[in-house]
Amino acid sequence: MTTSASVPAGPEDAIARVGTVTDRLVEANERYAAAFTDPGMDARPVLQVAVVACMDARLDLHAALGLSLGDCHTIRNAGGVVTDDVIRSLTISQRKLGTRSVVLIHHTGCGLESLTEDFRTELEVEIGQRPAWAVESFKDVDQDVRQSMRRVRTSPFLLHTDDVRGFVFDVRTGSLREIDPA
Numbered sequence: 001m002t003t004s005a006s007v008p009a010g011p012e013d014a015i016a017r018v019g020t021v022t023d024r025l026v027e028a029n030e031r032y033a034a035a036f037t038d039p040g041m042d043a044r045p046v047l048q049v050a051v052v053a054c055m056d057a058r059l060d061l062h063a064a065l066g067l068s069l070g071d072c073h074t075i076r077n078a079g080g081v082v083t084d085d086v087i088r089s090l091t092i093s094q095r096k097l098g099t100r101s102v103v104l105i106h107h108t109g110c111g112l113e114s115l116t117e118d119f120r121t122e123l124e125v126e127i128g129q130r131p132a133w134a135v136e137s138f139k140d141v142d143q144d145v146r147q148s149m150r151r152v153r154t155s156p157f158l159l160h161t162d163d164v165r166g167f168v169f170d171v172r173t174g175s176l177r178e179i180d181p182a
Contacts, residue, residue, distance in 0.1 A: 041070045043097055049073070050093045052148070053105040054080035058171045061105070073099060079112040080105055081136040081144070082151040091157040102158075104148045104166040105176070112137045141168050145179040153181075 124130035145166035
């Protein structure tokens with residue numbers, strides 16, 4: 001499977017794509033900035049919601065959830081797992097920027113389902129240092145969403161834990177399936 005990022009659209013596009021991917025991103029930003037108008041927003045999300053999701057490139061969260069710029073805080077990592085750093089971001093989001101709801105989104109076909117904590121050992125053998133972080137791999141995506149909901153609901157740092165809902169996004173259909181926290 002190819003993407004528009006990997007295949008030039010035409011001869012003029014091929015010339016523009018000489019260089020690194022980062023060079024292309026910087027060029028795209030220059031075009032964006034030339035037409036940019038300050039929307040006059042602050043950092044407080046309009047819908048008072050924070051979305052925690054996997055970093056998977058197949059998830060276009062704003063489109064999938066009908067969100068616009070400024071609607072939510074988006075926190076992404078491998079697996080959409082609620083880690084200490086996610087709790088840190090949610091705490092700042094709630095306590096300093098007014099969010100009240102948390103939406104957790106994992107997805108089908110996640111790469112963390114094929115990893116194990118052995119990945120850390122492999123890194124240690126290769127580099128000579130064991131990472132301090134956990135891989136947070138899982139075999140059951142529904143159970144991992146439940147675990148993430150529990151981590152949010154039981155965090156002493158979060159003020160608003162009554163509206164925490166978890167979902168699995170189907171990468172083939174684009175549909176969300178809500179996970180019962182029980």
